[in-house]
Each structure stands twice: as C-alpha cells, then as structure tokens.
Amino acid sequence: MPQHVRIGTRASALALTQTGHVSVDLAALADLEIETVRVRTDGDRLTGSLATLGGTGVFVTALRDALLDGRCDVAVHSLKDLPTGDAPGLVLGAVPERQDPRDALCARDGLTLAELPAGAVIGTGSPRRAAQLRAARPDVVVVDIRGNVDTRLGRVAGAEHGPGDLDAVVLARAGLARLDRLDAVTELFDPAVMAPAPGQGALAVEVRAGEPGDAPLAVALRALDHLPTRLAVVAERALLARLEAGCAAPIGALATVSADEIRLDAVVARPDGTATLRRSAAALPGDRPEADALALGARLAEDLLGAGAAELAELGTAR
Numbered sequence: 001m002p003q004h005v006r007i008g009t010r011a012s013a014l015a016l017t018q019t020g021h022v023s024v025d026l027a028a029l030a031d032l033e034i035e036t037v038r039v040r041t042d043g044d045r046l047t048g049s050l051a052t053l054g055g056t057g058v059f060v061t062a063l064r065d066a067l068l069d070g071r072c073d074v075a076v077h078s079l080k081d082l083p084t085g086d087a088p089g090l091v092l093g094a095v096p097e098r099q100d101p102r103d104a105l106c107a108r109d110g111l112t113l114a115e116l117p118a119g120a121v122i123g124t125g126s127p128r129r130a131a132q133l134r135a136a137r138p139d140v141v142v143v144d145i146r147g148n149v150d151t152r153l154g155r156v157a158g159a160e161h162g163p164g165d166l167d168a169v170v171l172a173r174a175g176l177a178r179l180d181r182l183d184a185v186t187e188l189f190d191p192a193v194m195a196p197a198p199g200q201g202a203l204a205v206e207v208r209a210g211e212p213g214d215a216p217l218a219v220a221l222r223a224l225d226h227l228p229t230r231l232a233v234v235a236e237r238a239l240l241a242r243l244e245a246g247c248a249a250p251i252g253a254l255a256t257v258s259a260d261e262i263r264l265d266a267v268v269a270r271p272d273g274t275a276t277l278r279r280s281a282a283a284l285p286g287d288r289p290e291a292d293a294l295a296l297g298a299r300l301a302e303d304l305l306g307a308g309a310a311e312l313a314e315l316g317t318a319r
C-alpha cells in the first residue's frame with residue numbers, strides 16, 4: 001500500500017509548477033500516492049506593495065497553518081519567501097538542489113541594463129533589486145510593481161500581452177525557468193552587480209516535526225535533500241536573521257559550497273542605491289556542517305553590522 005500524502009501549495013502558476021516537480025521527485029523516491037491541496041495565502045489575496053504588506057511570511061503563513069491543522073502533510077515554498085524565525089511544530093523536511101540563483105533582466109528589444117537609455121523605467125517590487133539597480137544605473141527610474149510572473153512580464157514594452165508601460169522588469173531566473181519563460185531574459189546579472197535574495201532559486205519542503213522517520217515520505221524527503229544547497233541557504237538565512245531583516249530588506253547574499261569550503265558573499269544597500277556595503281567570509285565545514293554554515297552567516301552579519309549595515313539599510317525603520 002502506498003503512503004497517502006497531501007502536498008499543500010499556493011495556487012499561482014509558479015507555485016503549482018514547483019509543487020509539481022517536488023511531487024514527481026518524491027513519488028520517484030518512495031511508494032507514495034500524492035494529492036495536491038491548494039491554499040490561498042495573504043500574499044495572493046492582498047494587493048499592496050510587497051515592501052509594505054506587513055513584513056515577512058505573507059506567502060507562507062496560510063500554508064503553515066494548513067500543515068499544522070493536518071489539511072496537508074507537506075508544504076512547498078520558495079525558500080526566499082520563508083521567514084527566518086522558527087516555526088514551532090514544523091521542520092524543513094528537504095531542501096532540494098537549487099537552481100541558478102541569479103536575477104534576470106527582462107527588457108524590451110533585447111536590451112541589457114547598460115544598453116537601456118537614461119530615464120528608462122524598470123519595474124520591481126523588491127527593495128533589494130531596486131537599490132542594486134540604482135547603484136548600477138543611477139539614471140534609471142525604478143517603479144514598484146506587483147503581480148505574478150506573467151503579469152510582470154506583460155508590462156514590458158513589446159510583450160505580446162499587456163499594456164507594455166515599462167522598459168524592463170527584474171525577476172528571478174529560477175522562477176522564469178520553472179515557468180518556461182527564459183525566452184524573456186535579456187541579461188543574467190552577475191551576483192557582484194545584483195546579489196540575489198537569501199534562498200533565491202531554492203525550494204523549502206516543510207513537514208510537521210516528529211513524524212515517523214521510517215515512513216515512505218520521510219525516506220523520500222531524506223533522499224531529496226541536497227546538502228550543499230541546505231548549507232548555502234542556512235548560511236544566507238543566518239545572515240538575514242542576525243541582521244533582523246526579512247525578504248523586504250535591501251540585502252543580498254549568496255553562498256557557494258564546495259567540498260572543502262562554504263563561501264558567503266553579502267551586500268547591504270542604502271534603499272536609494274547611493275551606497276552599498278559588501279563583505280565576504282568563508283568557513284571549512286567540519287563534522288557538523290550545518291552549525292558551521294549557521295555560524296558563518298552570523299559572523300558575516302556581525303561584520304556588516306560593525307560596518308554600519310543597520311543604519312545604511314534603514315533596518316528597523318523601513319517597515
């Protein structure tokens with residue numbers, strides 16, 4: 001008898017494809033019969049600016065409630081949308097292998113950021129992307145936009161659908177890849193120019209704590225987990241947590257994990273892009289690599305705080 005598993009997801013096209021991939025992967029790893037349960041979150045319901053929606057977790061809370069209530073057994077989130085705080089009763093069952101974490105420019109007429117004219121209008125809802133765009137090109141105009149990936153792409157001039165009132169938008173490459181929309185990408189940003197959000201390109205597969213470790217679902221989750229990705233996102237999120245910031249802060253971080261090193265590069269920006277602070281650190285993972293990744297993120301955050309990161313990024317005042 002296969003184990004019956006209900007997998008909870010937001011109903012956006014991106015969430016549904018992400019959940020679909022996780023379902024297929026889990027079903028290939030153990031004898032599971034998987035049912036998909038759609039859950040509506042505040043992030044789907046409310047239309048205000050992402051930066052003002054009331055902090056972190058707008059895409060996540062309703063899914064976590066469904067997990068805790070037993071309406072589903074597994075929840076799939078974009079890792080970058082997951083708040084850094086503890087979720088009592090829940091654990092990260094698996095962090096599957098990450099996709100390319102870079103941000104992508106989707107501009108009209110195949111243009112790159114350097115090729116866009118002065119005064120070009122670029123849409124993003126992310127203070128992190130806005131600050132780094134302004135740092136790279138102080139002469140462009142950044143406007144706040146919301147909506148799912150297709151809505152945002154539709155606002156680029158020359159798009160087949162939509163009003164086309166923008167010269168470009170910035171989106172995560174990973175989301176575009178999952179939606180089969182890489183055709184819209186005109187430039188992939190070097191992380192030294194546009195550092196991605198902590199956890200960008202990775203997924204979080206969350207489950208209730210204390211479920212039996214020998215059940216088919218638990219076996220499949222352990223096999224799906226990708227240790228280098230887990231270590232990278234642990235380091236990136238430890239940095240964010242120590243900075244007491246969330247996904248709406250102008251903070252980018254990217255860890256790269258090899259057999260003998262975890263390297264973490266981070267940027268903290270003034271929201272208007274007129275100043276940025278970059279710092280890097282590395283650690284040699286030992287017998288408890290997750291603890292080492294956690295310590296690395298916290299240490300780099302201390303370094304940034306000592307250099308004035310909280311004042312620069314207006315942490316604690318922005319929300």
Ligand SMILES: NCc1[nH]cc(CCC(=O)O)c1CC(=O)O
Binds near residue numbers: 200
């Ligand atoms: N906040 C929305 C969100 N959450 C995850 C992704 C993309 C996929 C990912 O980073 O894993 C997106 C859209 C975007 O930023 O372009």
